[in-house]
Amino acid sequence: MRFSSLFLFVSLGCLPTLAAVAGGKEPHYPVTTLAPTLRENAHAVVRMEDETLLVKSVGRTVRTVRRATTVLDEAGAEWATQLVYYDQLSSVSYLRGAVYDAEGQLVRQLRTSDVKDYSLSDGFSLATDARGRVADLRQPNYPYTVSFEYEVVSDNSLFYTTWQPQSAEQLAVEQASFRVLTPANLPLRFQERHLPKGAAVVRSQQGDMQVYQWELKALPAQEEEPYGPPLSEVVPTVATAPTTFEVQGHAGTLTSWQGLGQWDYDLNMGRDVLPEAVQARVAALVKDAPDERTRISRVYDLLQSSTRYVSVQLGLGGWQTIPATNVSSTGYGDCKALSNYCMALLKAAGVPSYCALVLADEPDIHTEFPSNQFNHVVLCVPLKKASKPDTVWLECTSQNTALGYMGSFTGNRHALLLTPAGGQLVRTPRYGAAENRRERSADVYLDAQGSATAMLRTRRTGLEQDQFSQLMHGLDPVQQKKKIAESLPLSNFNITKFALVSDAKAAIPTINETLGLTLPQFGTPSGRRVFLLPNLLSRLPAVTMPVGERQTDIWLASAYAHADTVRIHVPAGFQVESLPTPVQLTTTFGTYSAQVQKLADGTIQYVRTLRMPHTRFPRTDYPAYVEFRRKINAADKAQLVLVKTES
Template sequence: MRHFSLPCRAVVLSASLFATDTAWAAPAPKYPVSDLPASLRENAHGVVRAYDETLVVKSVSRTVSTVHRAITILDGAGSDWAQLMVPYDQLNSINYLRGAVYDVDGRLIRSLRASDVKDYGLSDGFSLATDNRGRLATLQQSAYPYTVEFDYEITSDNSLFYSTWEPQDEPQLAVEHATFRVLTPAALPLRYQERHLPKGVQAAHSQQSGQEVYQWEVKALAAVEREPDGPPLRDLVPMVVTAPAAFEVQGHAGSAASWQQLGQWSYELNKGRDVLPDDLRTRVAALVKDEKDERARIRKVYEFLQANTRYISVQLGLGGWQTFPASAVSTNGYGDCKALSNYGMALLQAAGITGYCALVRADAPDIHTEFSSSQFNHVILCVPLAATKTAKADTVWLECTSQTAPFGYMGSFTGNRHALLLTPQGGKLVRTPTYGVRENRRERLADVYLDAQGKATAAVRTAYTGLEQDRLSAMLDGLDPAQQKKYITESLTLNNFSITKFNLTANRQQALPMVTEKLDLALPTFASVSGKRLFLAPNLLSRLPALSAPVGGRQSDVWLSHAYTYADTVRIHVPAGLQPENLPAPVQLTTAFGTYSAQLHTLPDGTLQYVRRLQMPRTRFAKEDYPAYVEFRRKISAADKAQIVLLKTDV
């Protein structure tokens, strides 16, 4: 479920002992582990014994959410489930937080005490001011198994968000029983979406005291295990997502019944906050006056924004959705994603260019486009370009929170997904840039200098583009050279080596950013020597491991989430006195899962040249295709391990 944010003190749940005139009676056992069927313990670190959530819609602006959750912790890998974090803020308050812990037989060990609950500021490390706090309740025990039970209630004055019921929200977590109830006035109809519910489970709809009541129930859900190249867990487990039609946040009313209406609310909330000081407007106009090309003008404005602002978040109440005025960003030089995108939009207006802020779900799976609701956590800037005599219509996307993000590049943070464009006519769903096999490339050239004893040195140059360069680009900005070298050393798939020299450079001026990595390597055991023969694998750094077939069959679809192209050329410079006795045969694989080729030949000067190419799409296959995918990976792994045999001719 979605945990809201709110302030309040934890309420301590005391153990109740009932007495007769002459003797105390111990409470009846709760959740004895012996009651659990073996099917729920299989492949599980924990079992949800009960998860009962009730959402009551009080009005267009207020909801109350009540949760009861009991989990049996089977082993140490599930110990985190013995903790509960309940956030709070100005718009959400905790009415109570209670808990208890029981031993293997269901006997009460103790109730939640004040010392078991800590209050934290949920700082993100870059917010100047935030009212986000959380109460962390901890009932972890050292002896397994045991059961923890939590009860809490939240009143929210932010009806933009309703509950998401997700009783099985972690892998290797089984569910014995769970229910979800929603009570709402008939005048505020519930919007909901059911996802991956077991066969036969659906909403039970009734009326109660003038309210519409919806209820769901699931039982005996076996634990779900992560599988190689499987979809996200949320694509596999039962879930009910709810959302309002009408809502109100601090007097600002809106509707989430359509993307157009949800975007209209956000647009109106921020309307009129894009006014710049006159002197700044004049400065921007002068900055771009000599540029005839619209894209070049946008770049100049974006570079001005990057050079004169920094990202600092301010999240107080309605500030999660309403931006600082552009004039405040101009004066202070900082803002959050909303404020900086709004400021960038205002700067573009001063340059005679129209842009729009866009809501996006960053650094997370894409939104569910078929269900309009507030699924976003970030704001970026979108600049449509009209067609001209020399260019087609296009769109420039700008990440306004970074001083180093390349112009027009979204990367893995906000690329390959949908965004909600905020226009005067309301919201419009659009796609952010797509990065596929042509953009996400890793091209490597390695020169390996071998001696007769099997030692070698190598000079390796690798160019990364698109999503392939994101990790290294972030490393360039966030780590010093010593940390960079350590990170690279740990990432290389070599058994015995040392980096004698390395260098990383970034080219962020081109349309698709590139990071170039240069390494000099010492390889003391590159080839193994046996008598007058040397054995070596020409695939230096790009071996793809095989996959094992699952016991009991595949449970989920094959989900290849990252498209890429890898191209490797390895030139092995063989010393005099050695010649090839055996070279691997060429390999060519063409499948729906991807394509692979590897071949090795001798150049005129005696150098052995190995060329490998692997291209993988972003796609999804049925679980029945998994054996064929495993076979594809097995053949690649075998080809990647193929060896060259060199024969000493001077002995």
């Protein structure tokens, strides 16, 4: 079950409370009053959302929201549940709710006994103070409307609200408003994204408080489009952040990346001290190392072999690391602690390094709006004595990630380097088509009935091997084989041989796969002829045009290069009757080629290449992209024909 989270609801007196609503007979949010355009393609509709962020002081905020949502069908039932997050630095003042039938008549109010309080343990944290209050008002009959209101008081002013009332697909919004009230000496920083015309901020004064207000109306439901950006990057959003903040007595400024990095660096300064015995061990480990990279490699091996990742999230512990001495004695730590510990080990080896904040496993941060957008820590090691400027990046939470490899989790994005001079925004390693490669060669031995055996050898590098690396380190060989079988685009086959071998020490990690197959129906006999598809496994599907006009740009998320060579060994008594026409496509979306030819020894050789960029294109180019993919799909399905010779 997915609970709607981190929407902190309450009334500030500008709208009637739930108690007042329940006491009257006037219907509230009847479904009949919903505009048809808001019901179209929607599972739920936000009828009203009123959210307020009150900045009480440099270190305290109060976030309040009231929200009413009409649930149209079972797929929208998640919006009848609510999770309110809190921890050591925040408290929930109250949580209330009510549910109404389709006519807008009160069904029942949320009772205190209905609200459950849970530890939000993630399954791998040694200690966490994260908790949640959960309310569930789901009903068996649709449609119905639920209303929640609650308040959270926070002593962590590092995070302000990111307002995004249309936070999911197939969710429409009838009306939503957002207000921030802040003292004049604590001016608000904000960034508006994708707001419709006329929805920009309205500023006013309320006593000695500055007021910032936004309102949205009549937002139809949206869906993520194929090869488009994530929904969070296209729906109306207002990101807010403080100018100055304070967390448990630690004050900082947030008007620049330098300021945020300075706060984090100062918070963790002096926690990279190692016991003398550990320092001596490191010195002995690297004493004969010929260069910096070798020293880094040996230290990284030590880290991976002697530590494990365990999250520790208690109060300020979300940002302040466990001291390196603790990690050295216990052998565990979270991303901050392990990165800090590795930094301390490298320092003992005479190699300076810096921790870096990064947004992992998500789209990149908005670099133009300095704020705490990060969820992970890695280590950056500049090579001072290299022949040319270079940097080694280390993922310190993994026991098997290759030296210097960031992969899809933290690669190709920005990170905030934490230095004595403050934060410095830098880029993590980029992985393009030269690094993300899949090269496959196959030998297929065909018999006269159209059955075949095949031996395939596949080499994957960079991002192309990420998923297979997870298989290797997360599953046993039997489960690996099962997962590989499920991924093959074949309807009738049997795996006779299977092996995955990793070369994790390569500059770009590599996995080699060996696969033996029996293919009972590889070719289709028809009289004296056999029809077969030379493209054994690399078939790129076509994409379709939207019913209406496309709304978003084309996002090609990662660059890659594929190369396939398939040699088909023709059975005795058969010869080639026809071969597919060669195809060569060169476009801004990528390049593709496919060619089939008969070799001197009678073998048929199929060669296919595909190279795609990491880039974005305007939505007006989508028809051309669809045509590009259609041509590839047609070429990938092209057949050759063998004919039995006359005896």
